[in-house]
Amino acid sequence: MNRRDFLKLTAAGGAAWALAACGSSTATGPTATPGSAAPGDVIRIGFIPLTDCASVVMADKLGLYKKYGVNVEVTKEASWANVRDKLLTGELQAAHCLFGMPFSVYTGVGGTAGKEMKIAMMINANGQAITLAKELAQYAGYADLKGVPAAVAALKAKKEPTFAMTFPGGTHDMWLRYWLAASGIDQTSVKIVTIPPPQMVANMKVDTMDGFCVGEPWGGVAVRDDIGYTHIATQDIWKDHPEKALVANAEFADKRRDDLKKVMLAVMEASIWLDKLENRAQAATIISDKAYVNAPADVLANRLIGKYDLGAGLGEKTFTDDYMLFHKDGMINFPRKGHGIWYMNQYVRFGYLNEAPDYKAIADKLIMTDLYTEVAGELKVAIPDDDMKPFTLKLDGVTFDPANPTVAYRTRSLVS
Numbered sequence: 001m002n003r004r005d006f007l008k009l010t011a012a013g014g015a016a017w018a019l020a021a022c023g024s025s026t027a028t029g030p031t032a033t034p035g036s037a038a039p040g041d042v043i044r045i046g047f048i049p050l051t052d053c054a055s056v057v058m059a060d061k062l063g064l065y066k067k068y069g070v071n072v073e074v075t076k077e078a079s080w081a082n083v084r085d086k087l088l089t090g091e092l093q094a095a096h097c098l099f100g101m102p103f104s105v106y107t108g109v110g111g112t113a114g115k116e117m118k119i120a121m122m123i124n125a126n127g128q129a130i131t132l133a134k135e136l137a138q139y140a141g142y143a144d145l146k147g148v149p150a151a152v153a154a155l156k157a158k159k160e161p162t163f164a165m166t167f168p169g170g171t172h173d174m175w176l177r178y179w180l181a182a183s184g185i186d187q188t189s190v191k192i193v194t195i196p197p198p199q200m201v202a203n204m205k206v207d208t209m210d211g212f213c214v215g216e217p218w219g220g221v222a223v224r225d226d227i228g229y230t231h232i233a234t235q236d237i238w239k240d241h242p243e244k245a246l247v248a249n250a251e252f253a254d255k256r257r258d259d260l261k262k263v264m265l266a267v268m269e270a271s272i273w274l275d276k277l278e279n280r281a282q283a284a285t286i287i288s289d290k291a292y293v294n295a296p297a298d299v300l301a302n303r304l305i306g307k308y309d310l311g312a313g314l315g316e317k318t319f320t321d322d323y324m325l326f327h328k329d330g331m332i333n334f335p336r337k338g339h340g341i342w343y344m345n346q347y348v349r350f351g352y353l354n355e356a357p358d359y360k361a362i363a364d365k366l367i368m369t370d371l372y373t374e375v376a377g378e379l380k381v382a383i384p385d386d387d388m389k390p391f392t393l394k395l396d397g398v399t400f401d402p403a404n405p406t407v408a409y410r411t412r413s414l415v416s
Contacts, residue, residue, distance in 0.1 A: 043070055043252075043259060046077045046086060046095035049198045049293040050215040051300050052124040052244045053096045054283050055270040055326050057292055062273065064266035070259055072266075076292065079196035080167035084110070087117050090249050093256075094263060096123060097247035099335075100343045102366045104169025107344060109352045118253040119340075119367045121264050121375070123244040123271070125332050127303065127324030128172060128234040129219035130179055132211040133204065134227060137312035143232045145414045148183035152190065155210055162191040164200060164212040169347055171243055175234050176213040177350050182396050184415030187350065198294070204228055215243070216324065217288075220299040223311035230310045235322040237395040240331070242339045253368065264375045268333060271326040272379075280304045330381040335372060337363035338388045338402030345405045359405055 043065075047053035057074055059065055065072035075092070077083050084105060086092040098104075102119055105111035132140070132151070139154060140147030155161040163180075165173040173192075180187050195203055200212045201222050211231070212218075222228035234241060246267055253260055273279055284301035287293050293300065302309070306323030309316055325332050340363040347353045376383050390401040396412035 041071065043072045043093045043263060044075055044091070045072055045263070046075050046083050046092040046097075047292075048077055048080065048083065048096065048196075049295075050096075050244075051217050051284075051287065051293065051304060052127060052215055052324060052326075053292065054274055054287055055123050055267050056096045056246070057287050058274060058283055059266040059270035061286055062270060064269050065263065067269075068262040068265045070262045070266070072263065080170060084117075084167075087247060087249050088115055090251060092249065093252040094120070094246055094248045094260065097245055098167055098170035098172075099242045099245045099339070100170045100174060101167060102245075102247055103340050103343050103362065104167070104347070106362060106366060107169075107347060107353060107357050109169035109347055110167055116250040116366065118248045118250055119335050120246045120248050120253070120260060121267065121368075121372050122242055122333050122335050123246055123267070123326065125240045125243050125325050125328075126233070126235040126319075126322050128175060128213065128215045128243060130176065130211060130213045130231045130234075131200075131204075131219045131222045131228040132231045134229045134312040136210070136231075137229050137314060140231060142230070142310055142314055142317060143236055145179075145183040148180075148185060149415060152185055160191050161189075162193060162209040164193050164195040164203065164209045164214075166197055166214055167194060169343070169352060171241075172213040172215070174343065174346055175237055177346070178237060178393075178395070178411050179213075179232065181411035182414050184413045201225060201227070216303045217293060217295045217299045220303050220309070221295055223309050224296065224299055226311070229312035229314060230308055230317075233308065233317075233319070235319060235394075238393045239322050240325065240328070242336065245335060248368075253371075257371065261371060261375055264371070265378060268327075268375060268379055268381065271333060274326040275328065277305055330376060331384055333372075333381070334376070334384050334387070335367045335369065336384075336387045337367050337369070338386075338391070340367060341402040341405050342400050345400070349410065356405070359402075 047056050060074050083095045087095055102117040105115050136151040139151035152161050165176045177187055197214045200214050200218045204227050219230050248260055281301050284304055285297045288295055288297035288300050306319035341359040344359055348356050388402050390399050392399045398412050
């Protein structure tokens with residue numbers, strides 16, 4: 001071990017482990033177990049500045065990673081593409097990640113086909129939003145899809161309508177395209193661009209786009225800055241939809257299974273803590289810091305408890321049971337293969353894929369159900385029995401059966 005490595009370890013609180021690595025007989029601490037790294041090996045978990053990184057960050061702030069015996073460093077990343085690349089190379093061992101990303105990458109929609117990233121568990125549901133420029137509120141207020149064609153027509157009279165999402169085949173991309181279809185808008189008639197979440201509001205300020213779909217707090221910040229309004233929250237598209245997941249580098253998941261399990265235990269415990277509403281103000285204050293989300297704490301806090309200022313004079317909307325959720329007695333954290341099949345089915349219908357992939361085989365390969373079952377068992381968290389059963393999306397009432405997926409599945413247009 002050279003001096004630079006020694007200093008890095010001691011700065012991270014790993015002095016005892018550094019001494020052990022140098023051959024000292026005075027260091028004490030846990031010994032490595034099969035499937036685990038040597039004590040002190042850093043596990044880097046990436047996150048994007050979004051409210052729903054809370055469980056990954058709070059697991060660190062609450063001392064839960066240490067409780068379970070893993071040395072974790074949470075790292076702020078610039079974009080989802082950056083997260084993808086670092087997960088694939090192993091620079092990140094795990095990350096707060098779009099649930100759709102592993103399927104997007106594996107099928108070649110958002111990366112090199114065949115590259116694997118493993119879904120260990122879900123992190124949250126709900127809490128994303130489609131934000132439109134505030135002048136469009138006169139055509140389409142909150143969830144008024146019948147007014148969306150008029151809003152798009154008004155834009156076309158001046159310029160090419162442009163909407164932003166965060167990663168091809170990711171969650172925000174799917175919510176945006178699903179909303180367009182339900183609104184009777186052909187996705188090829190508008191421009192859809194990819195912009196990292198923290199840059200959404202700045203781009204709307206300079207008129208780069210007319211609307212965007214992203215996670216909080218950026219929808220709330222657009223309202224606070226009086227440049228956009230919340231047109232629809234994603235829980236009004238699909239209640240308790242899968243959103244972010246804890247995604248792992250494939251080699252890490254295979255060779256350091258025990259360490260990944262310990263990380264999952266910590267994140268699960270943080271998820272349980274976060275779903276106690278009395279803890280959310282504290283969480284909002286912590287993750288609002290510039291080291292994490294770098295946004296106003298009150299905006300994070302309000303939307304975390306389901307209190308939405310819609311902007312553009314539309315007043316306030318309160319969500320009572322479908323605001324951003326992190327646990328819900330285990331209903332949120334269980335990674336469902338049926339949801340992964342839905343995502344891949346949408347890739348076909350939206351033209352990302354020319355033909356249907358082997359839905360079930362890919363879901364089986366990428367989702368670590370067995371490991372999740374072990375973690376849930378240790379924490380005595382119930383495992384839902386609804387995977388691979390039909391589910392219905394709230395926005396249009398369309399039911400999807402993952403056991404019988406079909407390319408013919410379509411969003412039902414709500415505009416006659």
